[in-house]
Amino acid sequence: MEEKIHEKIHWADAKAAQVAADAPQLIATGITPSGPIHLGNMREVMTGDMIYKALLKRGVEAELVYIADDFDPLRKVYPFLSDEYQKYIGWPVSDIPCPCGKHKSYAEHFLDPFLSAIEELDIHPRIIRTSEAYRSGMFTEQIKEALIHAEDIKKILEDVSGRKLEEGWTPYYPICAACGTISRAAILSHDIENHTVTYKCPCGHEGVSDYSKGEGKLVWRVDWPMRWSVHGVTVEPFGKDHASPGGSYDTGKIITKEIFGYNAPVPVTYEWISLKGKGEMHSSKGVVLTIRDMLDIVAPEVLRYLIAKTKPDKTIAFDPGMGLLRLIDEYDKAAVAGESREYELSKIASPQTTIPFRHMVTVVQIARTDDAVFDILKRSGYEIVDKDAVLDQANRAKVWLERYAPEDAKFALAESLPEVAANEKSEVKAAVVAYAKIVTDSEWKADVLHNAVYDAAEAAGITGKEVFTGIYRAFLGADRGPRLGWFLEALGREETLKRLLEMSL
């Protein structure tokens, strides 16, 4: 009897259930720091982290590592680089000078902000730098095997991917002692005893490369399966580009088995994240929202929620405008309900506020100073538990308004009575002034203030709409604005009355 059980299993738990529970698991993630590390890249690390947490929850021993592929060569002068970088093309990014001069290398320049960002996201992997791994000699035996079995590897690559490699192909690329590039140098001889090869670089230089000292690296399609075997990787998320048949996972699976005697990790393929209206994110094309950019406007748990709620094989079209507000609302709801698995995987131990982000967006547009933010919030009945958390949230709201908010989410408090209000019809002016009188002594509460509008309108014999518009014009010079009662509550009695009474002139 096949009963169809439709209990919802979160993708991270489903993946975690695929691995052996009785053996320690190593989840590997990795990115090449050749440019700004963006939201799309972050999906890899977050995906790994969620599976890691799902494994721990199942009681499986697990570790998360982040492998920084800083030994990869710079491929071209990206749009964000100066032309001077032309001369570093082909160099390992760990050996290229930092663009800003503050970091040890080009690689660290991009790695540093990324590593601090993932800390904020409550992701704490062990960091492995490929350049250090190669130079430590930990791959020596495997590189030796790869060189010895170059023909076998070549055959696997040709069979599985269906392409043709040139005569004399080897999986090892030395770093040329003369030009510094990881080039397709021809390997002339291999001294197994002393783990060295002699090569002839396209630049003309002939030299010796000692692979126990990291004087060269394996080509990606061999490098990857080699690392699985050395590090003991059992689960690995990677982009869909690696996942196609004949792609590097397919070839890696066979290479790691036949050359290195190791079983390929459980694959987790993930889709790209695109920017709504702007297309996919590519650091090389300059279409990028870095993780730092994101954390400037979104709390880390919300970012985690975005990844947690979307299965890895689904494309995410991220909308940093109104879509972001929706996402935050959705997260807040999930947080209040407090029981979904998505929420569990998203929440982190960071300081929280109870203030809805949408409200904060209004508040920061009224407040001129940080202190004013606190005053307004207190007036609106919010308890300030953690001042720093509130200020963080206020800053995110400000940055959001500045960079991503659509025009109709923004308003500006006029310094004095706007012309459009001064020229208001006399009935409306009278009603607005009447409104001011009604609320002068009433309780300063949003719903009270809001309802009083209707009273004033009725008394004046005009519609509520006209009074609303009149009041918005008085403060914003616009016909619409944030929900009035809540807006005035935030603004405060004194300022409200002062401005409204100017309408009587």
Add this chain to the structure above:
RNA sequence: GGGCCUAUAGCUUAGUCAGGAAUAGCGACGGACUCUUAAUCCGUAGGCCAGGGGUUCAAAUCCCUUUAGGCCCGCCA
């Protein structure tokens, strides 16, 4: 050219592996709160499951095909 993935309500999406009455959220619409004004609560509508064909008692689900978009096969992680 060869291979693969994706397509479900206006939007986001569950369900596809193991075929058995189409999920949910947002939005829209309607209502409630003395109330159209970025809130809350309640309710309603909205889908030939991309198109076509087939297998089956039964298809979003399996097979074939068409269309649209994406990815890989250029050693690029």
